[in-house]
Amino acid sequence: MYETKYHKASSVADAVSLIGKSDDGKLLSGGQTLVPTMKARLAAPSDLVDVSGIADMHGVSISGSTVTIGAATTHANVAGNADLQAKCGGVACLAAGIGDPAVRHKGTIGGSIANNDPAADYPAAMLALDATIKTNAREIAAADFFVGMFETALEEDEVIVSISFDAPAKAAYAKFPNPASRYAMVGVFAAQTVDGARVAVTGAGDDGVYRQFDMEAALDTDWSPNALAGVQVGSEGLLSDMHGDATYRANLVKVMTRRAVAGCA
């Protein structure tokens, strides 16, 4: 790992100030992606501003139908939150399947979405639920936030503070893990929201997370796995790699959507 300067931020304002003052700084939350990337010498931030200790950025709160999750909340704390399990089990379940137990104890929702790894799980839920990403400066709709592979709408010195969304009537996440990395080879978050059916796919697209509109339309007509039978998923725009080509991923999009819908509570 290259040399870096570590700072522990005490508040969101402190984090913003520290990152603003740094030469080429990066925010560090759980570090479960950033630290391995730095170990591999693929990232060399001059400064690391650790936001994981900022109290305001922790926890899950539910007010009416709105769920708010602090950006530094670990996957384990999202997965284990009883209120969230009751209100939107799909998101809790998704969090329970990220990485492995040790990774879930450290990795955070804010870190995951800020990185926008094309195989990360959270972006699918955020996009499907039309989540709002709240930063120190503004609120960004998920559809505008996820720009492309490893790219988001965040400015360099912008800190994600929390994520909020309206709990859907039904939601579930179905993930097909890559046999090696266990990241999502295809992950589908299906939700029945006030605005209609939502199907968001991670892992498969060559430009990151995306919505499968034709499936949403079919589900709007009939919310059931059978409604998807006639929908063809093409392989264009899907990833091909040693673990599976685009044709296989297209099949998995279909199968995982069916399973997500079937698994919806």
Next chain:
Amino acid sequence: MTEGIGARVLRKEDKRFLMGKGRYTDDIVEPNQAYAAFVRSPHAHAEVKSIDASAAKAMDGVVDVLNGEQLTGDGIGNIICGWAVTQKDGSGMNMGAWSALATNKVRYVGDAVAVVIADSIEQARNAAEAVEVDYKILPAVAQSMDALGTGAPEIHENAPGNVVFDWEIGSLEPTDAALAGAAHITEMEIVNNRLAPNPMEPRSAVATYNNAEDHYTLYTTSQNPHVARLVLSAFYQVAPEHKLRVIAPDVGGGFGSKIYIYPEEITCLWASMKTNRSVKWTSDRTEAFLTDAHGRDHVSTAKIGFDKDHKIVGLKVNTKANLGAYMSLFSSATPTYLYATLLSGQYNISNIYCDVQAVYTNTVPVDAYRGAGRPEACYLVERLMETAAREMGVSPVELRRKNFVTSFPHETPVIMTYDSGDFATNQDQAIKAADYDGFEARRAEAASRGKLRGIGFSNYIEACGIAPSAAVGSLGAGVGLWESAEVRVNPVGTIEVLTGSHSHGQGHETTFTQIVAERFGLPTENIQIVHGDTDKVQFGMGTYGSRSGAVGMSAIFKALDKVEAKAKKIAAHVLEASEDDIVIEGGEVKVAGTDKTMGWHEVGLAAYTGHNLPEGMEPGLKETSFYDPTNFTFPAGCYICEVEVDPDTGVTDIIQFVASDDFGTIINPMIVEGQVHGGLAQGIGQAMLEGVVYDDDAQQLSASYMDYAMPRADDLPNYSVHHASTECPGNPLGMKGCGEAGAIGSPPAVINAITDAIGNNDLSMPATPSKVWAALQAASAKQAAE
């Protein structure tokens, strides 16, 4: 005797590992230690035009930057291959030179061209990035078939067409004639996938040159420290043998990959002398993928013929073996004498012919990996047998049984003499344990849930304890494959056994103790096993090829014979009895039929005080043996795999895996079962998960656990492990070896099961979900077309 032969004694070595008190190479810190970081080629094939280390040398903490010209200039020799294979035409191998640090040319991604020695590992890595190497990139090939094609780049000047050797075994014309007259022929192309061994402890070396004593010490992750010392001194001229101590402390798994003496260990020793610092290097995981010898990588065509009664009449095989960019230590033996000699399987086959073209490619060198040649043979034979049974519409169980070798010794057409075995009993036991009769009902039940069930067999035979030395020498081996042992009885009667075998997970400290405990009736806590240090243990050959039981323990057994004989002489003298009447049991040395007795410790004391020994006897009680077996041993067994495939995704679940093995005498069933479990996991990993992937430019795409699928707990089933043993007549303990069987026998069982489930025999390893799904699509497309 609760701690003797056959007892499930808990392991003596466990406590230190459980408490975090194991001592692995990277745990060792020498005073004034510096760190090595290698400058490695990012190209698969390139000329090295220049190396500029001036910027790197000026960086903080950098002690020196050394290159291949300096290394060869200091007389460090090229890396050797330890087994000379003779080609069809009688000529020798076309072996290209391999220097620990490449000079003019690099031949695979990861080939090292320089090394940075610095005060800290981060400083060394920073400086390694600052070494400027000017490469002229050359075309590269990764696959053996491509390397043999016209216009392929030439990797070594002295290997025209990239052929390392073209070798044959068996008789061509009789085999062709037998196949011409066959009633049925099964013909297949069979690929054995390339694997990365992946012991969990990465390779590591800590080298120290002491200029006051002109002496070197090397701590290293080795399966065979004495062989390492011999090769480092006699061939690489790093240091004379008596000035070099090699210690392999606790070693975290090997699986073959830690047999070899790699460029990094050589370089660290030399760099320690150059810099007058202790030098440590520890591989990271990606470096391990790029430098640890890979395994397998065969492309074969095979033809097996049957008469009208379904008896095998002949087998003809051609294999292209990818050896990578350089010849590793046993790379020539693995696809020849460790492979084609097992092509008769468990069957009576009168005519076999196999030829093997070994090929250079721009990939990591390929060598022995758990099973080494035998998995390749077993996979080929057992895929052929299952496929033939399907084609002829006969039971795979009956087809095998009809062709079993049933009388021993049995000479095969590929130079092996099977000494013992009872293949039918192993098969019966496995079939019963798997409830094979109930399979069709289970298949129907699975179908009712939309799942595809399949069952597959594998009847493996393998060869362990390569021997005798004179025979392997005549086949080209550069070493003898005996083993040594020294049994030291201390004056207080406790015992140290110094063995040339090396334990890196096999539990030698326990099993080796058990045969000593059995012999003298001593508690195992009174016995200590010493291994892995060339300053303590006399020359020995190390642990690989499942040899430590049949060969290593036999050496101990022979040394125990000598200790027992001398102890009896001493006791007879002290107790004034005839030597023939002395019996040793329960820690007591007794005169049979009398109440005259002395404690075992009193014999030890008598031996060392020397006050009352028989006339002319030397004091002391310590004996040595060098044991050279008379033949290979032949573990064999029957494996059954039952799977369920999800047709929507191609995901395969192993419902049950049954193993029935014949390992001869078993010293500790708990440890033997553990060896089988681990071997099965590696075999199932090969069949379903693991594969090294290169792209067209010979870049390794699977060089981390992000892309190389290591078997995890939820990929694997519980195993149903059984034994049905016949004693091996070739060694005093009757042992055959158990370390590799699981990895050898399991891959064909898995693929036979999956192909049975999906109704498409065209499936290669690793049978990942995407491949299985594609094979299912192909099968249904074919069905639709028919």
Next chain:
Amino acid sequence: MTEVSMTVNGKAVKADVPDNTLLVQYIREHLRLTGTHVGCDTSQCGACVVHVDGKAMKSCTMLAAAADGADVTTIEGIADNDLHPMQTAFKENHGLQCGFCTPGMIMTATDMVKRYQADGRELTEDAIRHELEGNICRCTGYHNIVKAIADGASKMTSA
């Protein structure tokens, strides 16, 4: 350089370390507690698992500076002179061979058992296999590790 202070195995420790020091480097190289191992570069093998403030974490994937003020337990600290019930279970069930992955396995296993017991959930064989997603063993084929953890769980309950 950054000053870090934390409690490791019940003992307060303090040191100046380069900011890019990983927790595992601090544990192995500064504290010389070498039972915690490194087996991969990508946070997958789990040989480095320790407990930070009572939770299993991968010490190769966090900075020592980020553990400032934390209570860290390594394999050397889970029992005094004798073996922890989970360590005993690994021995009795032959749940280890080369021993390299073992410390991480034990740390993951005790964490898993504590969580399941706290939640009142049953630690089935399937659950154990799933929970071991972040720990790789190359020797045992997991059969005996799974048995050992089940046995260790019941030993921890009765202990």
